[in-house]
Amino acid sequence: MNHEAQQPENAMWYYLRNNQQTGPVDSAEIERLKGSGDVTRSTKVWRDGMAEWQPAMSTELRRMFSKNVPPPVSPPAIAVPTKRADDVKRLNTWFMSYWICLAAGIPLSIIIIGLGGIIAAAIFWCFILHRLWSLVPPAEAETTPGKAVGFQFIPFFNFYWGFVAVYGLAKALNAQTKRASIPDKEVNEGLALTLCILQCCTLIPYVNILVLIALIPISIISFKQLKDAGIALIETENA
Numbered sequence: 001m002n003h004e005a006q007q008p009e010n011a012m013w014y015y016l017r018n019n020q021q022t023g024p025v026d027s028a029e030i031e032r033l034k035g036s037g038d039v040t041r042s043t044k045v046w047r048d049g050m051a052e053w054q055p056a057m058s059t060e061l062r063r064m065f066s067k068n069v070p071p072p073v074s075p076p077a078i079a080v081p082t083k084r085a086d087d088v089k090r091l092n093t094w095f096m097s098y099w100i101c102l103a104a105g106i107p108l109s110i111i112i113i114g115l116g117g118i119i120a121a122a123i124f125w126c127f128i129l130h131r132l133w134s135l136v137p138p139a140e141a142e143t144t145p146g147k148a149v150g151f152q153f154i155p156f157f158n159f160y161w162g163f164v165a166v167y168g169l170a171k172a173l174n175a176q177t178k179r180a181s182i183p184d185k186e187v188n189e190g191l192a193l194t195l196c197i198l199q200c201c202t203l204i205p206y207v208n209i210l211v212l213i214a215l216i217p218i219s220i221i222s223f224k225q226l227k228d229a230g231i232a233l234i235e236t237e238n239a
Contacts, residue, residue, distance in 0.1 A: 011026070011027060011047040011048070011049075011060075012024035012025065012026060012047060012048070013025055013026070013027070013030055013045050013046070013047050013061075014045065014046045014047070015030070015033070015039055015043050015044065015045045015046075015056075016043065016044040016045075016053070016180065016181075016236075017038060017043075018137075018237075019176060019179065019180040019233060019236055019237060020137075020179055020180070021179055021180075021181070027061070030045075030056075030061060030064065031064055034056075034064050039056060040056070041055065041056055041057040042055045042056070042057065043055065043056050044056075044236075045059060045061065047059075053181055084234055084235060084237065087131075087234050088231050088234055088235065090131075091128060091131060091227055091230060091231055091234075092227075092231070094124045094127045094128050094131075095124070095128060095223065095224065095227045097120070097121075097124045098121050098124035098125050098128065098223065099121075099219075099220045099223075099224075101117040101118070101120040101121035101124065102117070102118065102121035102216060102219060102220065103216055103220070104117045125223065126149045126152070128223070128226075128227060128230075129145075129148055129149055129152075129165060129166075129169070130145040130146070130148065130149050131145075131230065132169055132173065132226055132227070132230040133145040133148045133165075133169060133172075135173070135176065135230055135233050135234065136169075136172045136173070136176060137176075140172065140175065141172060142164055142168045142172070143164055143165065143168070148164070148165045148169070149165075151164075151165070152165060159199060159200045159203070162195075162196040162199050162200075163193075163196045166192055166195060166196055166222075166226075167189065167192045167193050167195075167196050169192075169226060170187040170188075170189045170192035170193075170222075170225075170226060171189055173187055173226060173229040173230060173233070174186055174187050174189065174229070176229075176233055177229050177232060177233060180232075180233065180236050182229075182232045182233070182236060185228055185229045185232040186229075187222075187225045187226055187229050188222070188225060191218065191221065191222045191225070192222050192225075192226075194218060195215070195218050195219060195222050198211050198214060198215055198218065199215070202215075
């Protein structure tokens, strides 16, 4: 069956709203959603027969929009608004500061300056953790951004909480990127789980020295995956 031959007026459409796939709806419903502002020229849409999601203005739906308004110079997915660009830059800066402080702090932890690096790394990670959890819809989140960070400071309980705040975040971000049809940004949930287990192993005398060495690369790789998935979601917000 040739899906491309399907008449536009009979097509059933899906559209992205707050990074969530909605539909299917017919063209008449798309027209109504356009009037309410829920579907705009740059809203990503898809119908059977299309190879990928596209802005509504790049499909047959362009007829619904005013002919007096010129098309955007650049696709919305490329022209990231300043607010989102600043958010992305902030996350990248926090992550870079995190891994530099961690990589320097753990080897130098035998002296005071090393402890300072570890503390600084923890602070930057809290910033990142809070922002990433804010990208997960409250109805689907295991915790709130505030609890995700705050409960990290409860002695001993924080070892359990890592499985919620980190491993749970990996699963939540994977669900969001899949729903938003974002490719190649999957977080390795097994690596995130390994990180949480190793953090618990730091309680074991003598073994904890070897564990700390392994924690550096695993933490950086896992947290980078979380950060990259979060940035991908930020860049597709209201696209």
